[in-house]
Amino acid sequence: xxxxxxxxxxxxxxxxxxxxxxxxxxxxxxxxxxxxxxxxxxxxxxxxxxxxxxxxxxxxxxxxxxxxxxxxxxxxxxxxxxxxxxxxxxxxxxxxxxxxxxxxxxxxxxxxxxxxxxxxxxxxxxxxxxxxxxxxxxxxxxxxxxxxxxxxxxxxxxxxxxxxxxxxxxxxxxxxxxxx
Amino acid sequence: xxxxxxxxxxxxxxxxxxxxxxxxxxxxxxxxxxxxxxxxxxxxxxxxxxxxxxxxxxxxxxxxxxxxxxxxxxxxxxxxxxxxxxxxxxxxxxxxxxxxxxxxxxxxxxxxxxxxxxxxxxxxxxxxxxxxxxxxxxxxxxxxxxxxxxxxxxxxxxxxxxxxxxxxxxxxxxxxxxxxxxxxxxxxxxxxxxxxxxxxxxxxxxxxxxxxxxxxxxxxxxxxxxxxxxxxxxxxxxxxxxxxxxxxxxxxxxxxxxxxxxxxxxxxxxxxxxxxxxxxxxxxxxxxxxxxxxxxxxxxxxxxxxxxxxxxxxxxxxxxxxxxxxxxxxxxxxxxxxxxxxxxxxxxxxxxxxxxxxxxxxxxxxxxxxxxxxxxxxxxxxxxxxxxxxxxxxxxxxxxxxxxxxxxxxxxxxxxxxxxxxxxxxxxxxxxx
Numbered sequence: 001x002x003x004x005x006x007x008x009x010x011x012x013x014x015x016x017x018x019x020x021x022x023x024x025x026x027x028x029x030x031x032x033x034x035x036x037x038x039x040x041x042x043x044x045x046x047x048x049x050x051x052x053x054x055x056x057x058x059x060x061x062x063x064x065x066x067x068x069x070x071x072x073x074x075x076x077x078x079x080x081x082x083x084x085x086x087x088x089x090x091x092x093x094x095x096x097x098x099x100x101x102x103x104x105x106x107x108x109x110x111x112x113x114x115x116x117x118x119x120x121x122x123x124x125x126x127x128x129x130x131x132x133x134x135x136x137x138x139x140x141x142x143x144x145x146x147x148x149x150x151x152x153x154x155x156x157x158x159x160x161x162x163x164x165x166x167x168x169x170x171x172x173x174x175x176x177x178x179x180x
Numbered sequence: 181x182x183x184x185x186x187x188x189x190x191x192x193x194x195x196x197x198x199x200x201x202x203x204x205x206x207x208x209x210x211x212x213x214x215x216x217x218x219x220x221x222x223x224x225x226x227x228x229x230x231x232x233x234x235x236x237x238x239x240x241x242x243x244x245x246x247x248x249x250x251x252x253x254x255x256x257x258x259x260x261x262x263x264x265x266x267x268x269x270x271x272x273x274x275x276x277x278x279x280x281x282x283x284x285x286x287x288x289x290x291x292x293x294x295x296x297x298x299x300x301x302x303x304x305x306x307x308x309x310x311x312x313x314x315x316x317x318x319x320x321x322x323x324x325x326x327x328x329x330x331x332x333x334x335x336x337x338x339x340x341x342x343x344x345x346x347x348x349x350x351x352x353x354x355x356x357x358x359x360x361x362x363x364x365x366x367x368x369x370x371x372x373x374x375x376x377x378x379x380x381x382x383x384x385x386x387x388x389x390x391x392x393x394x395x396x397x398x399x400x401x402x403x404x405x406x407x408x409x410x411x412x413x414x415x416x417x418x419x420x421x422x423x424x425x426x427x428x429x430x431x432x433x434x435x436x437x438x439x440x441x442x443x444x445x446x447x448x449x450x451x452x453x454x455x456x457x458x459x460x461x462x463x464x465x466x467x468x469x470x471x472x473x474x475x476x477x478x479x480x481x482x483x484x485x486x487x488x489x490x491x492x493x494x495x496x497x498x499x500x501x502x503x504x505x506x507x508x509x510x511x512x513x514x515x516x517x518x519x520x521x522x523x524x525x526x527x528x529x530x531x532x533x534x535x536x537x538x539x540x541x542x543x544x545x546x547x548x549x550x551x552x553x554x555x556x557x558x559x560x561x562x563x564x565x566x567x568x569x570x571x572x573x574x575x576x577x578x579x580x581x582x583x584x585x586x587x588x589x590x591x592x593x594x595x596x597x598x599x600x601x602x603x604x605x606x607x608x609x610x611x612x613x
Contacts, residue, residue, distance in 0.1 A: 080493070080515075116538065118518035118531050118560050119385060119605065120430040120443060121487055121494055123406070124450035124471040127427050131448060150405055151427060155383035160354065162558070162579055 056094050058101035063177055069094050073175040075133055076168065080117065082128040084136065092133060095175060096140025103143060108176040109133050111151040112158075114167035119153055126151030129173045209584075210593035215251035216336065218244060219273065220282040222255065223298070224263045227288040233318050236286055236296055236325040242370065243329035243343040246585075247569065248592025250333075253278065265299060265308055273303045282332060292318045298328050300335055310335045322372060342565040345369055346609040347572060348377070348387045348396060349583060353601035361601075364398055366413070369565075369608075371596050377411060388432045388440075389609045397421070397431040397440060408442060421455065430474050434481040439501075441465070441475035441484055452486050454501050465499055466506065474518045479525040485509070487517040496530060496543075510543065512550065520562045520571075527588070529553075529562035529571050540573050542588065553590040561604065564588075566611045574604040 062068050073095075075088045084092065099105060111126030111133075130149040137147055159166035220241040225232060244250035259276055262268045262283055273281055284298030293315070300310035310331060316324040323344055330341030346366050354360045364378040364387055378384055382401040389396055390410075397410045406428045411418035422428040426445035433440055440455045452465040452472045466472040470490035477484060488497050488506070494517040496510040510516035515533030522529065525545070532541040532552060540554040540562050556575040563572045568588060575584040577595065581602030584595045596603070 115558060116536060117494070117515065117533060118474060118487070118538075120474045121471065121489075121517045123385075123427055123429050124443065124445070124473045124489075127445050127450055128471065131445075149426060150401075152383060152401065153385075155385060155401070162576065 056097075058094075058098045060102045060105065062098065063105070063179070070098055073177075075129075075173045075175075077129055077171045077173070079114065079167070079171065080125065082125065082132045084132050089136060092136040093140055096137040096142050099137060099142035099146050100140050103146065106146045106148070106178045107137070108178060109137075109147060109149045110156075110174045110176060111149070112156060112170055112172050112174070113154045114170040115154045115157065115162065116167065117154075119155070123151050123153035123155075126153045126173075129171075133173045133175070207595045207597065209595050210591070213591065215245075215249060215592075216280070217253060217278050218250050218280045218282065218332075218336075219253045219258060219278050220244070221258065221261050221263075221284075223283075223296070224285040225288065226285055227295075228290070230288055230291055232286050232288055232294060232321065234321045234325060236298075236321070236328065237282070237284065239322060239325035239370070240282060240298075240329045240332065243326060244333065246370070246594060247333060247341075247343075248587040249337055249569075265301065268301055270303055270306055279303050280332075280336060284328075294318075294321060296321070296324055296328070300332050322368065326368065326370075339569060340567045340611070342567045342569065342608070342611070343369055345566060345611060346393070347563075347583075347606055348389065348609065349603050349606040350384055350387065351601055351603050352383075352581070364396070366396075366609075377413070377416075385605060386430055387605060387607045389607060390433050391435055391437045391610055392613050393610050397433060399429050399431065408440075410440075421457075427473075432475050432477060434477050435479050436481040438481065441477060443473040443475070452484065452499070454484075463501070465501055465503075476519045476521045476528075478521055479523065485519040485521055485528055487519065496528065509545075516541075518560060518562070520564060522564050522588070523566055523568045529564065529573075529588075531560050531562070540571060540586065542571075551590060553586045553588075554584070554593075556584070559584070561606060563606050563608045565608050572606040572608050574606060 056069055063070055069091065072091055075084060099107060109130040111130030113122035113125045130151055134147050134149055138144060157170045159169040220237050223237045241252040245252050260269055260272055268281060281301045281303065282298060287295040289295060295313065296316055297313040299308045302309045312331065314324050326344035329343040333341035347369055348364065348366045351363045351365060352360060359381040362380050362384045363376050364384050365374050365376050367374040377396060380400060380402045385399045387396050387398045394414065395410050395412050397408060399406055399408055407420055408422040408428045408431045409418045410421050422442060424444050424446035427443055427450055430443040431440050438457060440457055442453055442455060443450050444453050449469060450471050450473050451467055452475050454463045454465055465484060468490050470488055472486055472488045474487040475484045482501055484499050484501065486497055486499065487494050493514045495508055496516050496519050498507045498509050513532055513534055517531050519528045519530045528543045528545060530541055531538050538558050538560060539552050539556060540559045541550055541552045543550050558576045559573050561574040570585050570587055572583060572585045575582050581604045582595055582597045583603050583606045586593050
């Protein structure tokens with residue numbers, strides 16, 4: 001996943017370089033959310049304290065760009081866990097920023113579980129997974145009203161077999177964008 | 181005797197408007213040692229020369245066998261076929277070691293009207309200990325046969341029979357290129373007469389019977405959100421009783437019929453609530469950052485057993501609906517969930533998980549003694565028969581969801597397989613009222 005984000009970022013850098021309008025959009029998004037920078041300063045000689053620019057477009061149409069990092073909309077989890085790994089935290093911060101930059105866009109977060117364990121407990125687990133995703137998205141300044149949560153527990157598997165691989169694919173939260 | 185396939189009975193439905201694929205097939209997967217031999221003689225047919233729509237004696241024999249307590253003699257092996265009390269050769273049965281003989285007759289009055297009579301003969305007592313006559317229609321004949329099984333079962337074991345009751349369950353069919361189909365269905369305890377209560381392309385789950393057996397509460401995702409409905413079986417009329425933001429799940433009727441326990445996450449986290457069905461007043465029973473769900477009522481309608489992840493992994497707890505401290509009741513293992521309290525309130529059936537394997541276990545509340553009853557890989561959703569003798573549950577066989585049943589002592593096992601798709605979340609109805 002890291003690799004994918006990296007290549008997307010590279011593509012974005014290229015786009016930004018060629019398209020001045022894109023740069024402007026990026027800047028305005030940064031201006032709105034105000035937390036686009038991470039301090040890169042290191043004390044010691046010769047270190048520059050640069051301003052890191054997040055080269056992901058949060059332009060409203062970015063959601064339709066299959067090459068955008070925003071095209072990745074499934075978060076996977078460990079068994080009986082709602083912990084979001086660091087990779088996905090980065091991904092979700094992009095989604096959060098996108099939503100913060102586009103207040104007319106909303107997202108439906110669907111939490112799911114694998115078939116192991118009991119059904120209603122899995123509904124609760126799926127709910128916690130979706131809620132964990134929601135918290136990270138709201139952290140980026142998206143409004144609560146933009147984000148809805150539903151848990152299907154183990155009732156809507158994407159993989160129908162009964163093995164580790166199917167379980168891994170089914171333990172997930174999906175971001176489903178609703179554009180009017 | 182381990183997992184020995186004792187008998188497979190294919191059941192065909194006779195009067196159903198339902199498609200044939202909805203029929204459950206029963207397989208007895210583990211016979212009980214020490215089951216009582218009983219001879220159920222084929223009922224003599226009288227009256228019109230048209231065959232009755234159901235073989236009452238066969239239904240009774242299969243019922244008694246399904247209880248795990250009886251071992252009916254195969255028809256071909258019957259040493260005698262008496263038709264009346266006078267015909268019974270007591271000495272013959274005594275020598276064969278058969279304590280009980282059931283004889284009866286069915287009189288065909290019209291094609292839709294029958295008179296059924298039966299007698300239970302106790303060989304050692306030397307006479308009839310039970311005898312009844314019933315009027316039946318083509319629609320009620322199977323039910324009457326199950327009722328006869330109940331009477332025989334109670335006479336011999338002293339425990340009320342639960343054959344003439346219903347089960348509810350969820351089926352799911354997924355076919356390539358088609359929308360999935362989820363159904364809430366009700367059938368006789370032997371899988372006959374399936375009736376569809378709800379069909380949806382979105383998940384349906386967690387059916388719970390009202391204590392009088394006239395209504396079912398369930399969760400439906402038909403509006404792309406979780407909602408709890410209560411449906412009246414006779415009228416098909418239904419009411420939406422809970423549709424808060426987030427989870428509306430695990431509805432369970434209190435034994436006194438007054439409350440519905442349920443799980444809501446309207447405040448962000450799954451907690452247990454009790455809804456007073458008359459006043460519509462909602463009371464929070466738990467308030468914890470962990471998962472609290474899957475409530476099950478104690479028989480007094482004052483206490484609940486529930487699943488909580490408050491210590492990290494799911495374990496069972498006990499709570500009063502009046503509030504107070506939550507008492508942990510399971511300590512062994514990392515996954516104990518989905519409690520179902522027995523009708524007498526003495527034992528709790530639940531799902532005990534270890535690694536990737538989930539089995540049905542029973543916990544004796546007073547002694548704390550735990551017994552693992554099943555040996556599947558993904559056994560869940562235990563439900564007691566109203567007489568507490570059998571636990572119905574959901575299992576996986578050859579990658580499909582099937583229903584299975586085990587006697588509460590673990591000695592007798594059977595399986596109910598749907599010919600297509602998955603079947604899950606069985607819930608045994610209360611006794612008929």
